[in-house]
Amino acid sequence: MSAMTVTDLLRAATTAESGERRPELVAAAHGAAVAAVSWVVLSALVLGAVLTTGTASFGSALGAGSSIWLALGGARLGLGGGTLALTPLLGAAALVLLARAGARRALEPVEGGTGEGGWRGLRHDPPVRAAAAWLGGYAAVAVIAWALSVLGPLHPRPLSMLLPALGVPLLALALSQVLPTADLAARLPAGLRRGVAPGLQAAGVLLAAGAVLLLVLVAVHHDRVIHVHNQLAPGVLGGLLLTATQVLALPNLALWAVSWMAGPGYSVSLGAQTTWTEAQSSLLPMIPALAASPEPGPLPWAARLAVLVPVLVGAWLARRTLSRLSRLASTRSKVSATAWAVLVAALAVTLLDWVGGGALGGDRLADVGAPALPLLGALVLELGAGALLVLARDWWRLRR
Numbered sequence: 001m002s003a004m005t006v007t008d009l010l011r012a013a014t015t016a017e018s019g020e021r022r023p024e025l026v027a028a029a030h031g032a033a034v035a036a037v038s039w040v041v042l043s044a045l046v047l048g049a050v051l052t053t054g055t056a057s058f059g060s061a062l063g064a065g066s067s068i069w070l071a072l073g074g075a076r077l078g079l080g081g082g083t084l085a086l087t088p089l090l091g092a093a094a095l096v097l098l099a100r101a102g103a104r105r106a107l108e109p110v111e112g113g114t115g116e117g118g119w120r121g122l123r124h125d126p127p128v129r130a131a132a133a134w135l136g137g138y139a140a141v142a143v144i145a146w147a148l149s150v151l152g153p154l155h156p157r158p159l160s161m162l163l164p165a166l167g168v169p170l171l172a173l174a175l176s177q178v179l180p181t182a183d184l185a186a187r188l189p190a191g192l193r194r195g196v197a198p199g200l201q202a203a204g205v206l207l208a209a210g211a212v213l214l215l216v217l218v219a220v221h222h223d224r225v226i227h228v229h230n231q232l233a234p235g236v237l238g239g240l241l242l243t244a245t246q247v248l249a250l251p252n253l254a255l256w257a258v259s260w261m262a263g264p265g266y267s268v269s270l271g272a273q274t275t276w277t278e279a280q281s282s283l284l285p286m287i288p289a290l291a292a293s294p295e296p297g298p299l300p301w302a303a304r305l306a307v308l309v310p311v312l313v314g315a316w317l318a319r320r321t322l323s324r325l326s327r328l329a330s331t332r333s334k335v336s337a338t339a340w341a342v343l344v345a346a347l348a349v350t351l352l353d354w355v356g357g358g359a360l361g362g363d364r365l366a367d368v369g370a371p372a373l374p375l376l377g378a379l380v381l382e383l384g385a386g387a388l389l390v391l392a393r394d395w396w397r398l399r400r
Contacts, residue, residue, distance in 0.1 A: 024133035027106055031137030031169065034102030038095055039145055042069045049241050063152025066145040070156050072248075073142070073164025074355055077154040084154065085357030086368070088248035089255075092168070092355065099138065099172030106134055107176065131173060138169040163355070191336030192344075194324050199344025202317040202383065206349055209309050210254035210261070217292040224291040232288070246289050252356040252369070253289060258349060259370030261306040262378040266370045268293060276304045310379060314386025317341050321387075322394060331395060338387050346379035 043065030050061035071077055072091040077084040107130060142165035149156055218225055232242065256266035265275035268290050272280050279294040321341045325334055350372050358369035 024129050027130040027133040028137035028140075030102060030106030031134035031139075032141050033137075034099050034106075035138045035141035035169075038098055039066070039069045039141060042072070045241065059151040060153065063149050064154060065152075067149040067152050067154035067156060070142065070145055070149065070161070070164045071154075073168045074160065075156040075164050076160040076357065077156055079154060083157065086249065086252065087355055087357050088245060089251035089352060089356050091248040093251075094248075095164075095168050096172050096175070099169050100175045103134060103169075103172050103176040107131060107173075135166070135169050135173065139165040189336075189340075191333065192340045194337040195321055195340030195342075196344055198317050198320040198324070199341040200348055201320060202313055202341065202345035203348035203352075205313050205316065206258050206310065206345070206379075207251055207254050207352075209313070210257035211250060213257040213261070214250070214253050214289075214292070217294075218289060221292040225288045228291045229288040242288070246287065249289075251352065255349065255353050255356060256370050258310075259353070259375045259378075261309045262375060262382060263307060264371050264374035264378055267367055269368060275299075276306065307382060310382040311386040313345075314342065314383035315390050316386075317345060317383060318387035318390035322390070327398075334394065335391060338391060339384075342380060342383045342387055345383055346376050349379060350376040 043062060046065035046068055047058070047061045050056045050064065051058065056064070067075075067077055071084065071087060073095055074087050074092060142161065146156055146161055146165075229239070229242070259266050260274060260276070263276060265273055267273045274280065274293060276299065278298045279296050318338050318341070321338045322334060325337060353370050353372050353375060356369065358367065358372075
């Protein structure tokens, strides 16, 4: 008999007769397989990069790969006397999307199946035990990776393990529609239901604006970026991993640019704050893309005009929100929906900033990135100002 792959075994289990299978075990196996795929691939890349340089043992490289996989899911890593709390957001998004695809595959309805007897999942009314089992399988692999991480130099902080072990798979289950999100949404205030989509879209527009600013700076200062890259001498495979890491961290750096446009600014190390008025000089983390930061010293007065970006996004957000309402809807309904949209946009950006982290170690690198709470306050004010202009114009046109 020819050998069967893990995928073949899972497919056989999910297509067996209902009396011969235990759906919860199948769901748990699917959850574990989804997590294991990304873990094995990333660990293999780290193993290849570390072992080719001959700087660490197999066990240490395996532990480092496990720690980095957990960090992609949001875990904070102990690094000497400090904490490595920089989660590449594109990497985290990739983990969530992979888990979402796995959840949809494992918890989708079988044609003609009803109840648990016809289950490979019921997307609109999934068995709670099956979803919990899938979640448990994913979390079990995260716990195994946590145990292996002790072999390496980076050690995940225990409380932060909630993000890669539970946060990623829970978000994947919600996005795959196997959780009763529609029932939950029906209980939300009407203004919030109408403002969620425009708010999330506005958060995406802000991130896109930050990414454009970042790419322009990298293009202008590409010579400095290449110089820092060459100084690191990462080698071919190490260089590919370094470049890939920076690409995965593009949303993180875009958030720093958004914070600069909004006013709070960002810091590349303790005492190196960049705001509208000036860029301060201090220790620069050895991340080539950060060499694109402005030269130390005062910035031109025109830099303050960057605040117009979040104000204009706020105006666009208000127009998107009003387009979801009847033109003759009450002013109260329009203000409520727009206010919720502003809050959703500001909270979404701030949440991404928090997940993305703000530390690259100890001492001077313990405070890196955009300050979350000042960023939240600035975005609420600036998005709100732009939205208020559109609301005032709409009110005036209806009064005429």
